């Protein structure tokens with residue numbers, strides 16, 4: 001009945017459950033709006049990726065959780081327990097990871113415009129890899145590293161010429177992206193040459209990330225092919241062996257029944273096959289493989305609970321169901337009309353035959369969680385559950401209209417615990433002078 005049957009279910013009261021907990025009880029206990037995440041689902045996704053990497057590359061690889069999808073102290077603890085690394089994209093994410101003693105050598109630092117302060121922070125904390133985006137950064141990093149007498153390990157972000165931002169993918173020489181070095185102009189090759197020659201930089205490999213919410217294995221296979229071929233070219237022309245290839249994230253998940261993503265292991269096996277073929281063909285070694293799943297690790301694990309404050313029917317037009325959350329806690333519909341499955345948690349076993357628009361409480365007409373979606377017949381006081389909100393919801397949340405951010409609760413085997421406290425009004429004015 002639900003898109004993730006192993007995460008979400010119902011109980012005898014007809015209420016929706018997650019991780020063995022009654023969502024209506026959770027709403028009562030912790031208040032709404034509330035983010036709830038199933039810890040076992042997060043751990044299971046980590047293990048699935050790790051198992052695939054260990055299996056296909058004989059352990060010579062690393063799963064890095066792309067923490068921009070969901071970042072707080074507890075997730076870094078869990079990812080560390082699951083023996084994965086993390087990718088961070090800012091000083092703030094890096095700070096959070098380091099605050100719970102996440103092993104620095106398993107952190108990779110991304111960003112197309114890292115500040116000098118962020119680079120210093122990465123150097124001072126001996127971050128595992130810095131993924132260099134452009135020549136300016138390469139030169140700055142070299143200078144900063146020299147001043148600090150450090151030799152950071154770096155990877156170069158490459159644009160492999162694969163545009164996978166839609167359900168189909170386009171293979172082009174020229175892609176319009178603010179991220180990384182272009183292959184076809186020779187820019188990437190120049191960056192490699194320069195990186196090899198810097199004394200105070202250890203160039204270990206190349207990175208690409210071709211997009212997000214990708215359902216097909218073909219674009220990943222094409223990217224692996226392009227990246228390996230580039231490594232081969234570097235070896236032939238410069239005699240330098242690229243030791244590591246980071247293939248990024250982007251594995252699609254199911255948001256509604258209309259989505260049809262590939263099984264996680266299938267992505268991994270298809271890409272591994274391409275790399276193995278290439279290495280046999282070129283008689284070259286197999287580099288160490290990194291992947292960076294974000295959405296696919298935390299997305300399915302989460303749901304958001306709201307309380308219905310009003311039901312407003314406009315005859316012959318539509319019915320608005322006003323909830324106590326907003327685009328502040330889930331901006332994805334307002335940003336790109338992202339689809340979600342919506343239920344009334346206290347009527348979870350009843351038929352969803354009512355069409356409603358779920359509206360937030362921000363002063364914006366576009367502040368909608370979902371439009372013309374099927375739910376159970378709504379009444380004031382009902383608990384609304386929006387599924388698959390574990391990724392890019394809490395991490396994208398804001399304080400627009402000075403709304404405090406919701407709490408995050410983790411559930412596991414029928415137990416619940418707060419991992420991020422609900423913001424207070426005091427938190428809202430904390431930095432105001």
Ligand SMILES: *Cc1c(COP(=O)(O)O)cnc(C)c1O
Pocket residue numbers: 066068069087110209211212213248249250251292293294295296
């Ligand atoms: C966003 C991002 C990811 C994660 O993408 P998902 O679609 O969440 O898997 C991985 N690597 C980089 C560099 C990214 O920017």
